Amino acid sequence: MSTLQVHVRHRWDLDPRDAVRLQAHLRQRVETRDRLPEVTAVGGVDVGFEDEGRTARAAVVVLSFPSLTLMEYAIARAPVTFPYVPGLLSFREIPVVLEALQKLRALPSLLLCDGQGYAHPRRLGIASHLGIVCDLPTVGVAKTLLVGRHEPVPDIRGTWRPLVDGGETVGAALRTRAGVKPVYVSAGHRISLETALRYVMACVTRYRLPETTRWAHRLASHPEKAAAGTE
DNA sequence: GCGACAG
DNA sequence: ATCTTGTCGC
Numbered sequence: 088m089s090t091l092q093v094h095v096r097h098r099w100d101l102d103p104r105d106a107v108r109l110q111a112h113l114r115q116r117v118e119t120r121d122r123l124p125e126v127t128a129v130g131g132v133d134v135g136f137e138d139e140g141r142t143a144r145a146a147v148v149v150l151s152f153p154s155l156t157l158m159e160y161a162i163a164r165a166p167v168t169f170p171y172v173p174g175l176l177s178f179r180e181i182p183v184v185l186e187a188l189q190k191l192r193a194l195p196s197l198l199l200c201d202g203q204g205y206a207h208p209r210r211l212g213i214a215s216h217l218g219i220v221c222d223l224p225t226v227g228v229a230k231t232l233l234v235g236r237h238e239p240v241p242d243i244r245g246t247w248r249p250l251v252d253g254g255e256t257v258g259a260a261l262r263t264r265a266g267v268k269p270v271y272v273s274a275g276h277r278i279s280l281e282t283a284l285r286y287v288m289a290c291v292t293r294y295r296l297p298e299t300t301r302w303a304h305r306l307a308s309h310p311e312k313a314a315a316g317t318e
Numbered sequence: 319g320c321g322a323c324a325g
Numbered sequence: 326a327t328c329t330t331g332t333c334g335c
Binding site for chain 1: 322323324325
């Protein structure tokens with residue numbers, strides 16, 4: 088079906104040193120202002136591994152918004168060609184994600200990614216990188232911190248505190264649910280932090296992670312088992 | 319030099 | 326990320 092258009096094409100088989108250089112170049116294209124259509128569908132992306140880490144498996148889901156009903160999903164597998172290096176996650180995971188995205192009948196209005204967006208050493212986490220490559224609005228939702236510090240977040244659902252790095256607010260620690268650790272939200276591409284926070288909360292029901300991430304995670308780590316609860 | 323370090 | 330059962334607490 089491929090409704091996917093790759094707007095920025097570049098090689099992925101780089102060594103860590105060149106990857107860092109490319110990030111410094113691509114970061115200039117990150118848009119932190121709102122430039123998104125009416126959101127009628129939200130997507131979720133996640134990547135899992137098999138074969139002792141030799142094969143990457145990407146799962147992309149599309150949920151209706153704001154009802155959050157599963158509309159469609161796609162899974163893709165590809166050999167792993169880049170090592171896990173903090174700060175260079177996108178070079179390891181985006182290639183397979185692109186393959187999964189091409190299988191969708193229709194792309195979502197907004198994509199929530201597993202990992203950081205702007206809250207990155209060079210301000211180009213996987214969410215931002217993917218957003219630039221596909222020219223799609225994206226948001227970064229990470230379970231743990233990569234960079235930045237923040238004040239304690241009140242244990243009240245929906246509250247957040249700015250994530251500051253190098254004297255700049257790069258994201259937010261958001262309490263999606265009382266009693267659990269906060270998640271780290273940052274702008275990916277074509278969206279502001281404030282708007283990103285609104286959409287993340289709109290995708291959260293009774294768990295710590297947004298439904299998009301939960302669906303994608305299940306499909307990426309237990310494909311057949313998760314697919315069962317789809318029909 | 320030392321510690322930190324998304325998934 | 327991944328290997329894995331029970332267990333503590335609301």
